[in-house]
Amino acid sequence: MYELTMLKSALADGTAFRQCTFEVFARRLQNERRYGVVAGTPRVLEAVTDFVFTEEQLASLTFLDERTLDYLRGYRFSGQIDGYREGELYFPNSPILTVRGTFAECVILETLILSIMNADSAVASAAARMVTAADGRPILEMGSRRTHEAAAVTATRAAYLAGFVGTSNLEAVYRYGIPGSGTAAHAWTLLHINEDGTPNEEAAFRSQIETLGVDTVLLVDTYDITKGVQTAIGVAGTELGGVRIDSGDLGVMTRKVRQELDALGAYNTRIVVSSDLDEYAIAGLRGEPVDSFGVGTSVVTGSGAPTAAMVYKLVEVEGHPVAKRSRGKNTVGGGKRALRTHRATGTAVEEVVYPFNAEPPTFNNLNVTELTIPLMRDGEIVEGLPTLEESREYLAKQLVTLPWEGLALSKDEPVLSTRFVGFDAQ
Template sequence: MHTLRPALLTDHYELTMVSAALRDGTAHRRCVFEVFSRRLPAGRRYGVVAGTARLVDLIREFRFDQADIDFLRRTGVVDEQGADWLSGYRFTGDVDGYAEGELFFPGSPILTVSGSFAECVVLETLVLSVLNHDCAVAAAAARMVTAARGRALIEMGARRAHEEAAVAAARAAYLAGFRFTSNLAAGQRYGIPTAGTAAHAFTLLHDDERAAFASQVATLGRETTLLVDTYDISQGIRTAIEVAGPELRAIRIDSGDLAVIAQQSRELLDSLGATETKIIVSGDLDEYAIAALAAEPVDMYGAGTAVVTGSGAPTAGLVYKLVEVEGRPVVKRSEQKATIGGRKVAVRRHKPTGTAIEEIVVPQGVPDRRPNDRLLQRSYVVDGESMELPKLDESREHLRQCLISIPWEGLKLSAGDPAIPVTVVPAE
């Protein structure tokens, strides 16, 4: 099976623009493109930057091999001049942006790509594909982490997503604070702790529930998690403790009224002497369902579909727009889709206590820095060379600190204004 290289994970019109720009001589004009959102998804008060490190790796690999060039010639996507240019493509420009794990708001210039028009415009689809997906997943996952109030979460959505998107989603969820993933590819690629034990199929395979539990404990020991809702939950719990003893690490419940069942299960476990056995719940959980279980005796949540689909917002709504040509600001003026020209610099303004109060964005200038301001942009690629990037665990901690810094109203799950305003000020 042929695997597409990053260069063909793009849109037809990007290459036709390159061909036309090469023909008329504008392809090599120095340009600046910016990634930002005009608005947050409905009900959201912040976005989360995720996927930037993945994107930098893909830009490094962005090449057109001979098979790619032959396909583009054969189908008439590019002319000979365009084909020749693409065959030698290497990104030689700069990429700057917000750190992974940084919060963003409408108008935040989260990524800046600068270089020649041709080398930057062909990256548009790749940039937006990565960031729109990963940012959407990370924002949904961050809301779930907040709703969980310190209880652990495991991401288990691989069966509800494209196979590669599932790996990216696991990474974004871990960045947002999930503790485990069920996805082994994510564990291998990114060092994310993996977890999982058995599905209902394993119980149904055996002659009865006791035999299934005995087999699992014999293989994995008492530190395993037994799935107790294949038949009758109460009897499943009793059987689990009879087989594994009160030292059983955890039970998992995947169906029913989880609030009521969690209470009843905790009471039953305690009555059986299994006071330290944890309760894990799963089954179409999103941030609202998790929040509704906050007062119940639940120790860990398993979330799948809602995580990998952005919990109702499967894209972050990011756009990639040209804002500067040869040092000259350019502006799109169409109604509802206007842009602000010029390369932007952004800082996050804080109270002395550390609470974020405002984001300041300056086009074509430098913000008036105050003592508690934090510069938001950093270099990812300089003259085509990738810079050293933070480790995933460092980005995870960065997001945790960012969420602590915003006003508490910004963490509410209810609809409302962005957690902090973004102010665009004129350049000095």
């Protein structure tokens, strides 16, 4: 609402068409993490392109005057967006997006842009840590039931960006082409009872094998895990694809189940574990015979940081830098670009932020990567932006460039610092 009341006031006092620059950045990394992952950029660009007001919506805006309603009726963003590509790493004060246009056209995008960037980056930032913790073993996203029904779909996308290999969410499969995965829940085993109501796990397993094939994953912990594994191999034979364990002490259980599978000759049957895993639980299972992980709640809720705390701030008006002076919330005025320096080995050294219209600073003996790329020109999405797959590969490569302590899970300072070059003291 304040976006539209500001628009109304700005149309009235003549400031609506001042050329402005807004910036998306984060003052800090959540939970004292060491890096953040930019996600949601393509969704932002599409949402900005589609951001229009219907007559029905306009009719509900009874606090606006005719001039403002007219403006909104014809609204289409026609400005410029530059910023970090999706899958890029970010740190406190990284200028993640720079949005330029009139005050009127930029100010009403705040909530749209931030809600997408904050939600998607929160998930990707958590998911990347889980992928690191899994140390090469695949992770499936299966958290749809633990977040808003629409957020579930985009959370899956962000987790895949960060290196998850698949998802249980079929809408994400349909919409984004992410590999799907899923076999059975406990309900499947519980459904199979004898006529007297007693459990019949064997019938459940037999039916699942018949329909989904011997390569399926059987959920073995509905009753007794040891018996469950025995029954599973009894029914499926030693070529069973996998067993899933969703409860108990996963370290102890996976060792026991691996021994049991091996003793039964099912050397190739994989062990899938789920049950409230987060990056720490995954790391704790690093030495155990786990073949893949299923992660739900913790990834869709950002593992303790469900939002990325990005803000959208006015930093420049008609070429003049502007900045607020609120205690603890100081900002640096002026439009910005950023680059990252790397040693010859590839290791990242620091992020350098410089004025949007300045020449980039130069560095001796360091390689330079420009982080700010054009994303939208005159309201049109720039062609040839990276696909989800490309951004996924890009992120994987960027993580390798961090100094080794950057991938540790414990709390610490951001692993790269951000230096401002070429700004006046403000």
